[in-house]
Every structure is written in structure tokens, then in C-alpha cells.
Amino acid sequence: MNDSTIALNSPSALWAGLSRVPGVAWILGFLVIGFAFATGDFLSGPNLLNIGLQSVILLMLALPMTLIIMTEGVDISMGALLTLASVVLAWVLAHDGSLMLALAASLAIGLVFGLANGMLVAWLKMPPFVVTLGTMGMAEGLALLFTDGQSIVVANDTLAAVYGGSLLGIPQTLLIGAIAYVFTHWLLYHTRFGTYIFALGGNPDALSLAGIRTNAYLIAVYAFGGLMTGLAALILTSRMSSGHPTAAIGMEFDAIAAVVVGGTSFEHGNGWLFGTLLGVLAVGALRNGLNLLTVPSSVQVSCIGLLVIVALLIDGFKGKK
Amino acid sequence: MKSTLRIAALAAELKTIGYRLAAALAICVVLTFLSDAFLTTNNLMNVLRQASLLFLLASGLTLVILTAGLDLSVGANIGLSACIAASIMKLTGSALLGAACGVGIGLTIGLANGLLVALMRMPPFIATYGMLWVVHGITYWFMAGTTLYGFPPAFRALGSGYFLGVPIPVYLMFVFLTLGAFFSQRTTYGQEIYAIGANREAARLSGVPIVKRLILVYAVSGAMAGLASLVFLARMNSAEGDIGEAFTLPAIAAALIGGTSLFGGIGTVSGTLVGALILTLVLNGMNLLTIDASWQPLVTGVIVLLAVFFDTLTRRGEEARK
Amino acid sequence: MKLFTTALTTTLAATALFSSAAYADGEKIAVFTKNLTNPYFQMVRLGADNAAKTMNAVTQNYVPTKPDSIPEQMSQIEDVAVKKPNAIVFIPVDYKAMATGVAKLNAANIPVVNITDRSESGKFVSFIGTDDYSLGLETGRFMLKTMGGKGNVVILEGVKASLSNVDRVRGFKKALDENPGVKLIAQQPANYQRLQALQVMENLMQTFPQIDGVLAGNDAMATGVIEAMDAANRKALVIGINGSKEAIDAIKAGKMLASGDPGGFEQGCLGTMVAIRELRKLPVPKEILFPAFVIHKGNYQAFDIAADKRVCPKYEDLVKK
CATH class of the missing domain: 3.40.50.2300 (Response regulator)
Structure with missing residues (x-):
């Protein structure tokens, strides 16, 4: 994806360069330009900051989801798991636990579910969709039973400061999101683990023939997903200053959509982490812009679906050429 | 040679169905001991009727999953089909026209899914997820937060009527069970659908028209959602924009509990029926024993995992023996 | 300039008739409801639209695309804080978990009228609801x-x-x-x-x-x-x-x-009226709880009209109720 150096000295070269730009980048570009013309507020500093802040939680689910999808898997338990981790985190804080303890509990829950997902997928060769559909039901049920359907409110300044605070003038939430991105990037592109992930989706048999313990890596991918979800729970809880038993139900589908819109495919280990970032931002910019324009909600609902379909159509047409 | 193969396939099918029926029966036995109200004609009819709606939806979905696909838009589809059918019925007073429109809308959404998946080669998971949002948006816009209610009695019989003491939806369920089983097991179309799911490349090489068959299964799944929406309307006598939301995941769960594999090529429509029955029995049991329904997602999750876990084990065992 | 307007409004506040004439110029009222599907919230929106129309103001609706989604209403609040409508009529999707959202609106100095579900914290012009x-x-x-x-x-x-x-x-x-x-x-x-x-x-x-x-x-x-x-x-x-x-x-x-x-239509009417009156510096009540009213065979006639044909009662009658 290092296309920035293409010499654009003739129309055909220009076209060739443009046609290599993935669908999601087109869409994000059009959205930004369109909204900027339609409403002056869109490109204002506070609004851009809003889009960034609102996208962080989704990004933290979409990053590990990219890796999982590259192994030809999927994790639909993330939204329910995020919810469960968030209510547990809130519960610990509400019972005078420290923020560190609460975060540890949240990460532990994420890790346990992630490991369970990974082990069922890797060892028992069960379809990832089924495994995570099952664990999703369990996480959803546990969150409901644990809270008896009530919100758990946390009046804790340290918690509120996680989402609202800033470090060196940069909002902490953005920093956490950036660190999560850079870390995942490093993991995927600069470690042996990452190389194996590309191979796991492309040709797992070759990998096991080479004597590599594919199962361990597969389990690690899902465990990473669980841990990131546990960390995202901190941001979610801080954002609401409370835990709510249905807060993030269904968010995994948004994450999957962002990943696929960003150019990662369900087959052959084709993944593009930066595309996932673009996909998350496209979803965020679309929702934000439509809100600024006060487009009726029913139209907004359809627009989100169209975003997904159009992004894939663009990539589909380019694939044919 | 061919007939022995067929007999072997039938035997394997009976075995997988057999396990599941045994599980369903075990639940029944437990519930009989726990509640006097369980083993009564009324209650069993109840369970069958409640399962029928889920089955109608899940049966079409089963065909899609057999091709290694997925249709996440079925719930949204029920919502829009029901609302359009309801408003046509209110407008024209004709139940037949309304019903035709309901199935027609379902079919159209299914066709659109099929085109995206088969022609544009989009991942089914994502194409139908995008469709889900588009359809929800149209439904919300169309209904604008209102409720449509009060339909002709003749139409309502489809959902709440009885014939010879058995609810009409139960007949529908068995009609479509027979149709689905015949279509998938006894026709070339059915064989080709299994072939696509088992090994798409091999199916293509042996001359299966993959694009046409894929469009067909998504269209059937859409039309079944349209039909399910009519049964819903006839039972509830009313519709609002969000009625379908609660259906998608249970329908997928019913197919999976019934032994259909998401990898494609394995599964049966009759298995899906048993899957729908098991899910319905769980809810029925919880209500009879007045257990808090908050337990339901958890129990469903465990059952799905157990069922697929069990399938994986037996399949591995069979492969090891070969 | 700002000081001048403030001084002017304070002077005018004394004479209600005057100020209502001077400020009747299309204030933007953002109306937050929980979802697009429950008829109750549709009644609230219709009531709000009707009241705004008769008072020469306009409403903008914010409804989560996923019914009752907490993160989504939170994002909409953040977007609205950028867009800055004149006033807000607000139903929290969760009365506990939206506390941080309300704090953001308060920080942005936008007057908020809370209706239907009483938010646990935050500053409101008034609360209007049914017990x-x-x-x-x-x-x-x-x-x-x-x-x-x-x-x-x-x-x-x-x-x-x-x-x-x-x-x-x-x-x-x-x-x-x-x-x-x-x-x-x-x-x-x-x-x-x-x-x-x-x-x-x-x-x-x-x-x-x-x-x-x-x-x-x-x-x-x-x-x-x-x-x-x-x-x-x-x-x-x-x-x-x-x-x-x-x-x-x-x-x-x-x-x-x-x-x-619960008088959803009336709540929408009065909530919007109170928001506009607050902007026009007219006196507003701190709290209005509509008495519980039971519709039965003996009294249903008064309610037997289509929702979009209903007209808001007069402000004075609503407050008296």
C-alpha cells in the first residue's frame, strides 16, 4: 500500500494510480468533502475531535477483528463481551475497588472469553461464528443476570478522567486508540506472530507442515481480541460513567463491517490494517455528518447499510478490471 | 452404486436427526416431571405453534447456510414485509393482495441479496448485513413510529386458526418441511446446493450453475421471511417497525442446533425443525416453571455450543474411522 | 455585543408580551427520543413538532439508529454540542448512564428540558413527565x-x-x-x-x-x-x-x-413550549408531573383521534393540568 510514490505524469498513469486507491478511501474522501461543503461545522476542530473520540471504541474492536478475519475467522461475541466487561469494571469501582483492579478484572474477563473462543475454534475445529455466537449468548446473559438489568453508576473522578482527560494537550482516549493501532500494526507487520497470521488465512496446512503450532497462534489471536475488548470496556465505562447491561450489544457487527469495508477479505488472509482505520473513520464521519445535517434517523439507518454495500461494490468493480 | 450411496446418506441423516430428537425428548421428559402443565395437548400444540414461525424463517436460511453462505437480513426482512403487507391490506381490504405483496417484498430483498452475493461476489455476511440496515431504514421511514392493526378474520386464520384441533401454522410448518426436504434431498437443484457448499470449485468444474443457484437460495430465504411475516401478522393482528429484530439470531441458532454446518454442504431442513423445537421448548419450560427469562440468552448460547461441539466430535470420529 | 443582548433580554423579561414578540424567530429545538419504533416516542415527536410550529420555532430530531443505544445517543449529544441548537428537549435512553452526556450539554450552555424519564443528574430548565x-x-x-x-x-x-x-x-x-x-x-x-x-x-x-x-x-x-x-x-x-x-x-x-x-403527546408539546419560553425569557415551571390518567370505556372518546391530527392544548391548560 505504498502507492504514494507513483509518478502521476500522464492521464493513464493517473488513472492507474487512482484505480489502486481502495474503495474505502474514495468513500471517506467523498464523505469529508461532501459534508465540509454541506455544513461549516464539519471541519471545525471540536467536531473532528468528536469523530475521533467517537471512533476509538469501534477501532479497538475492529483492530483485533481484522486479525481474526484474516485467519478466516470471525468473533461475534465482542459486543456482548464488551458489555459484560464494562458492567464488571463498573461493579468493582462501585464497590470501592481501585481503577487498576477494575481494569484487571475487565481484562481478565476479556482474556478468559478470548481464550475460550480461541480454544474451541483451534482445538475442536468448530466454526468461529458458532463458537462466538454461543459465547455471545453467555456474555449477554451473564451481563443481564449480574446487573439484574440495572445500570451500575460509578461516581469516580479517576474513571471519568480516562475518557475526558488529556495528556500533553492530546485527549487520552485518542492516545489509547493510537497506541492500540500502533501496537496492532507492529504485531501484524513486524513480528513472526503477524507473519503467521497472514499464513494462517492463506495456507494453514503449509504452516503446520513447517512444524509451526498453528493452534497456539490461532488461540492467541482470539485472546488478543478478548484483551482489546477488555481495554475498550475501560473507555466505554468511562464515557458513560456507568456500566449498562445492553450498552454495546451488536457493536461487533459494526466492527466487522468496518474491517471488510476497509479492504480485509474473509478469504486467503488478505488483510489491511490501515484500511480498517479508514473504515472505522468512514462509519464515524458518516454518522457524525448526518447528525450535523439533521438527516432523519430512518434515512441514516439506510445510509449505513449503503456505505457497506457501496464500498464493497467499488472494490468489486475494480477487482473485475 | 448410487442407491447404496443414497442409503448411506439417509442413514447418516437419520442418525444426526436421531441424536437431536433424543435431546428434545430428554428436555420433554424433564419438563414433564417438573411441571404438570407440560404434557398436555394444549401445551404441546402451543410449542408446535410457537416453533412454526421460527422454523419457517430458519428453513429458508438453512438452504443459504448449506451453500456456506449466511443471511443476516431475514429479521429486517420480516419487519418490512409485514409492514408493507399490513398497509396494503388496510388500504385495499384485500388479504390476498396484501399477502402477495408481503411475500413479494421478501422475495425482492432475497433477490437483491442473491445478486450482491452471487454476481458481485460479496461476502454473504457483509452483503446481508448492509442489506439489514438498508431494509431497517426503509421500514422505519415507511412506518414513522406507527402501528398497523386489525386485519380481516379470514386472513387471521392463517396465524390463529385451527383445523381438526391443530393450529394452522403447524400445518404450514409441516408442508414446508416436506417441500424443503424434498427440494434439498430429491431434486438436482438440491444436490447442486449441497455441492456448492461442500466444494465450490469442484461444483463449478462439474458444471453446476453457481450464480443461478446462489441467487435461488437467497431468493427462497427472502420469500420464506416474507411468508413468516404473514404468519406473524395473522397471529399478532398488528405490526410495527421493529418486529423482526428478535428473529435473526434465533433463526441462525435453530439451523445450527439442527446440525447445519456454517462451512456448508452439511445439514438438513428436518434438523432445523428439531433445532427450532429445542429452542422453543426451552422458552416454554422457563415460562411454565416461571424462571426469570433473563436466563434465556445464556441457555441458548450453551445449547448452540453443545450441539455444534457434539457434531464436531461425531464427524471427527467418522473421519477417523474412514 | 453579547453583553448588550443579555442586558436587553433582562430588561425585556419583565414584559412577557414584548419579549415573546421580539424573539419569535425560528429557534432551533433539538428533540432527543429513544427510538424510531415505539409509538410513544412518535407521539412525543409529533407533540414537539406541533408546539414548535405554533410558536414559530423548528425542531430537529435525534434518534439512535439502533433502538435505545447509549453510545449512539452519547455521540449525538457530542455532535449537537458542536451544532449548538438554541435549546434541547431531552429523553435519556438510560436515566443513569447518560449523566456524562447531560454534563456535556450543561458545559456547552445549552438549556435542556428533561421529559419522560427523569435523568439522575445534570442541570435542567425543568422536568416534565408522568409519575x-x-x-x-x-x-x-x-x-x-x-x-x-x-x-x-x-x-x-x-x-x-x-x-x-x-x-x-x-x-x-x-x-x-x-x-x-x-x-x-x-x-x-x-x-x-x-x-x-x-x-x-x-x-x-x-x-x-x-x-x-x-x-x-x-x-x-x-x-x-x-x-x-x-x-x-x-x-x-x-x-x-x-x-x-x-x-x-x-x-x-x-x-x-x-x-x-402517560401523555406522550402533551409531554412533547409542553417540553418544547417550556424550552422556547425559556429562550424568550418567559416564566417556566421547574417541574410538571401530569397526574396519572386512566383511559377506560367511560372516557375514551376524547382520545379517539388520529395521532397526526392532534393539536397541542394551550400552555396555560397544560401547566394547570
Whole structure:
């Protein structure tokens, strides 16, 4: 994806360069330009900051989801798991636990579910969709039973400061999101683990023939997903200053959509982490812009679906050429 | 040679169905001991009727999953089909026209899914997820937060009527069970659908028209959602924009509990029926024993995992023996 | 300039007539509701639109695309803080978890009128709502009186986490306490959903051969119960809450006993009127609780008109109520 150096000295070269730009980048570009013309507020500093802040939680689910999808898997338990981790985190804080303890509990829950997902997928060769559909039901049920359907409110300044605070003038939430991105990037592109992930989706048999313990890596991918979800729970809880038993139900589908819109495919280990970032931002910019324009909600609902379909159509047409 | 193969396939099918029926029966036995109200004609009819709606939806979905696909838009589809059918019925007073429109809308959404998946080669998971949002948006816009209610009695019989003491939806369920089983097991179309799911490349090489068959299964799944929406309307006598939301995941769960594999090529429509029955029995049991329904997602999750876990084990065992 | 306007408005505040003429110039009122599907919120939106139109203001609707989504309403609040409407009429999707969102609106200095569900924290111009507890109590009392103070009763609950459900069920229970001759034989959640209510009822009817009355937390569940009863050829008194058109038709037909009216339309009207009056520096009430009103066979006529044909009552009448 290092296309920035293409010499654009003739129309055909220009076209060739443009046609290599993935669908999601087109869409994000059009959205930004369109909204900027339609409403002056869109490109204002506070609004851009809003889009960034609102996208962080989704990004933290979409990053590990990219890796999982590259192994030809999927994790639909993330939204329910995020919810469960968030209510547990809130519960610990509400019972005078420290923020560190609460975060540890949240990460532990994420890790346990992630490991369970990974082990069922890797060892028992069960379809990832089924495994995570099952664990999703369990996480959803546990969150409901644990809270008896009530919100758990946390009046804790340290918690509120996680989402609202800033470090060196940069909002902490953005920093956490950036660190999560850079870390995942490093993991995927600069470690042996990452190389194996590309191979796991492309040709797992070759990998096991080479004597590599594919199962361990597969389990690690899902465990990473669980841990990131546990960390995202901190941001979610801080954002609401409370835990709510249905807060993030269904968010995994948004994450999957962002990943696929960003150019990662369900087959052959084709993944593009930066595309996932673009996909998350496209979803965020679309929702934000439509809100600024006060487009009726029913139209907004359809627009989100169209975003997904159009992004894939663009990539589909380019694939044919 | 061919007939022995067929007999072997039938035997394997009976075995997988057999396990599941045994599980369903075990639940029944437990519930009989726990509640006097369980083993009564009324209650069993109840369970069958409640399962029928889920089955109608899940049966079409089963065909899609057999091709290694997925249709996440079925719930949204029920919502829009029901609302359009309801408003046509209110407008024209004709139940037949309304019903035709309901199935027609379902079919159209299914066709659109099929085109995206088969022609544009989009991942089914994502194409139908995008469709889900588009359809929800149209439904919300169309209904604008209102409720449509009060339909002709003749139409309502489809959902709440009885014939010879058995609810009409139960007949529908068995009609479509027979149709689905015949279509998938006894026709070339059915064989080709299994072939696509088992090994798409091999199916293509042996001359299966993959694009046409894929469009067909998504269209059937859409039309079944349209039909399910009519049964819903006839039972509830009313519709609002969000009625379908609660259906998608249970329908997928019913197919999976019934032994259909998401990898494609394995599964049966009759298995899906048993899957729908098991899910319905769980809810029925919880209500009879007045257990808090908050337990339901958890129990469903465990059952799905157990069922697929069990399938994986037996399949591995069979492969090891070969 | 700003100082000047403030000085001007303070002077004008004394003479109500003057200021209302001077400021009648299309204020933008953002209206936050919980979802696009529940008819109650549609009534609120219609009421708000109607009130805004008669006072020469405009409404902008913000509704989560996923019903009752906390993160989404949070994002919409952040977007609105950039867009800066003149005032906000606000129903929190969760009365506890939206506290940080409300704090953001307060920080942006936008006047907020809280309606329907009382938010646990935050500064509001006023709160306008119905006491869900007395709504449950009065409607419950009406049914138990009609039953003659004896018989078997079932409660169908709405969404467990919601404030309305907690209070309505508390009201039902109080009414039951007052009638020791009535026995509560089952209490199950059906999540305010029609089909779930129908199925739960079908199942409960198997265990309990004699059910004399059903207290349902909203009209949709009540109609589901009636369908189940009709299909089984059984009779019971059924009450719901919301005063929807559907319920009124059922009351007219003698299928439903009564429906408690939370006055969604009036809440939308008054909430918007109060928001506009606050902007025009007219006096506003700190809190208005509409008394619990039970619609039954004897008084339904006044409510028997299509929702979009209804017109807001006069402000003075609403406040008196």
C-alpha cells in the first residue's frame, strides 16, 4: 500500500494510480468533502475531535477483528463481551475497588472469553461464528443476570478522567486508540506472530507442515481480541460513567463491517490494517455528518447499510478490471 | 452404486436427526416431571405453534447456510414485509393482495441479496448485513413510529386458526418441511446446493450453475421471511417497525442446533425443525416453571455450543474411522 | 455585543408580551427520543413538532439508529454540542448512564428540558413527565376494583433496566398490596414486545387454569396478551399503559379494560413550549408531573383521534393540568 510514490505524469498513469486507491478511501474522501461543503461545522476542530473520540471504541474492536478475519475467522461475541466487561469494571469501582483492579478484572474477563473462543475454534475445529455466537449468548446473559438489568453508576473522578482527560494537550482516549493501532500494526507487520497470521488465512496446512503450532497462534489471536475488548470496556465505562447491561450489544457487527469495508477479505488472509482505520473513520464521519445535517434517523439507518454495500461494490468493480 | 450411496446418506441423516430428537425428548421428559402443565395437548400444540414461525424463517436460511453462505437480513426482512403487507391490506381490504405483496417484498430483498452475493461476489455476511440496515431504514421511514392493526378474520386464520384441533401454522410448518426436504434431498437443484457448499470449485468444474443457484437460495430465504411475516401478522393482528429484530439470531441458532454446518454442504431442513423445537421448548419450560427469562440468552448460547461441539466430535470420529 | 443582548433580554423579561414578540424567530429545538419504533416516542415527536410550529420555532430530531443505544445517543449529544441548537428537549435512553452526556450539554450552555424519564443528574430548565409509579398504581387499582378485589393476576414486565418499568411494576405491586384478596401468580418480563407477551401468556395459561387479570407494562404487551387469550377462548381483564390508538380501539371494542395515559403527546408539546419560553425569557415551571390518567370505556372518546391530527392544548391548560 505504498502507492504514494507513483509518478502521476500522464492521464493513464493517473488513472492507474487512482484505480489502486481502495474503495474505502474514495468513500471517506467523498464523505469529508461532501459534508465540509454541506455544513461549516464539519471541519471545525471540536467536531473532528468528536469523530475521533467517537471512533476509538469501534477501532479497538475492529483492530483485533481484522486479525481474526484474516485467519478466516470471525468473533461475534465482542459486543456482548464488551458489555459484560464494562458492567464488571463498573461493579468493582462501585464497590470501592481501585481503577487498576477494575481494569484487571475487565481484562481478565476479556482474556478468559478470548481464550475460550480461541480454544474451541483451534482445538475442536468448530466454526468461529458458532463458537462466538454461543459465547455471545453467555456474555449477554451473564451481563443481564449480574446487573439484574440495572445500570451500575460509578461516581469516580479517576474513571471519568480516562475518557475526558488529556495528556500533553492530546485527549487520552485518542492516545489509547493510537497506541492500540500502533501496537496492532507492529504485531501484524513486524513480528513472526503477524507473519503467521497472514499464513494462517492463506495456507494453514503449509504452516503446520513447517512444524509451526498453528493452534497456539490461532488461540492467541482470539485472546488478543478478548484483551482489546477488555481495554475498550475501560473507555466505554468511562464515557458513560456507568456500566449498562445492553450498552454495546451488536457493536461487533459494526466492527466487522468496518474491517471488510476497509479492504480485509474473509478469504486467503488478505488483510489491511490501515484500511480498517479508514473504515472505522468512514462509519464515524458518516454518522457524525448526518447528525450535523439533521438527516432523519430512518434515512441514516439506510445510509449505513449503503456505505457497506457501496464500498464493497467499488472494490468489486475494480477487482473485475 | 448410487442407491447404496443414497442409503448411506439417509442413514447418516437419520442418525444426526436421531441424536437431536433424543435431546428434545430428554428436555420433554424433564419438563414433564417438573411441571404438570407440560404434557398436555394444549401445551404441546402451543410449542408446535410457537416453533412454526421460527422454523419457517430458519428453513429458508438453512438452504443459504448449506451453500456456506449466511443471511443476516431475514429479521429486517420480516419487519418490512409485514409492514408493507399490513398497509396494503388496510388500504385495499384485500388479504390476498396484501399477502402477495408481503411475500413479494421478501422475495425482492432475497433477490437483491442473491445478486450482491452471487454476481458481485460479496461476502454473504457483509452483503446481508448492509442489506439489514438498508431494509431497517426503509421500514422505519415507511412506518414513522406507527402501528398497523386489525386485519380481516379470514386472513387471521392463517396465524390463529385451527383445523381438526391443530393450529394452522403447524400445518404450514409441516408442508414446508416436506417441500424443503424434498427440494434439498430429491431434486438436482438440491444436490447442486449441497455441492456448492461442500466444494465450490469442484461444483463449478462439474458444471453446476453457481450464480443461478446462489441467487435461488437467497431468493427462497427472502420469500420464506416474507411468508413468516404473514404468519406473524395473522397471529399478532398488528405490526410495527421493529418486529423482526428478535428473529435473526434465533433463526441462525435453530439451523445450527439442527446440525447445519456454517462451512456448508452439511445439514438438513428436518434438523432445523428439531433445532427450532429445542429452542422453543426451552422458552416454554422457563415460562411454565416461571424462571426469570433473563436466563434465556445464556441457555441458548450453551445449547448452540453443545450441539455444534457434539457434531464436531461425531464427524471427527467418522473421519477417523474412514 | 453579547453583553448588550443579555442586558436587553433582562430588561425585556419583565414584559412577557414584548419579549415573546421580539424573539419569535425560528429557534432551533433539538428533540432527543429513544427510538424510531415505539409509538410513544412518535407521539412525543409529533407533540414537539406541533408546539414548535405554533410558536414559530423548528425542531430537529435525534434518534439512535439502533433502538435505545447509549453510545449512539452519547455521540449525538457530542455532535449537537458542536451544532449548538438554541435549546434541547431531552429523553435519556438510560436515566443513569447518560449523566456524562447531560454534563456535556450543561458545559456547552445549552438549556435542556428533561421529559419522560427523569435523568439522575445534570442541570435542567425543568422536568416534565408522568409519575410512572402512580400510573401503574392507578391503572392497577382500576383493574383490581373491577375484579371486585379478588382473583388471580399476572404481571408482564417491560425491559428490566428501564426506569418506566421499575416504577410501573412498583405501582402494580402497591395496588396488589392494597387488595389482599388478589393473588399474584406470576411475573415475567416480555421486554415491551408484542410477540414475547403473546408467547409468555400462551405458556402461562398452561400452568394456570384460572387467570382473572393481567397487568401489562405497556399497550403492545397488553394486545399480545389479548391475542393469546382470544386464541385460547379464555377471558381475563387486561390493562396496558401508553394510551396508544391501538389500545383505545381495543377499549372501544371491549377487549381491553383500560390503559394508563402517560401523555406522550402533551409531554412533547409542553417540553418544547417550556424550552422556547425559556429562550424568550418567559416564566417556566421547574417541574410538571401530569397526574396519572386512566383511559377506560367511560372516557375514551376524547382520545379517539388520529395521532397526526392532534393539536397541542394551550400552555396555560397544560401547566394547570
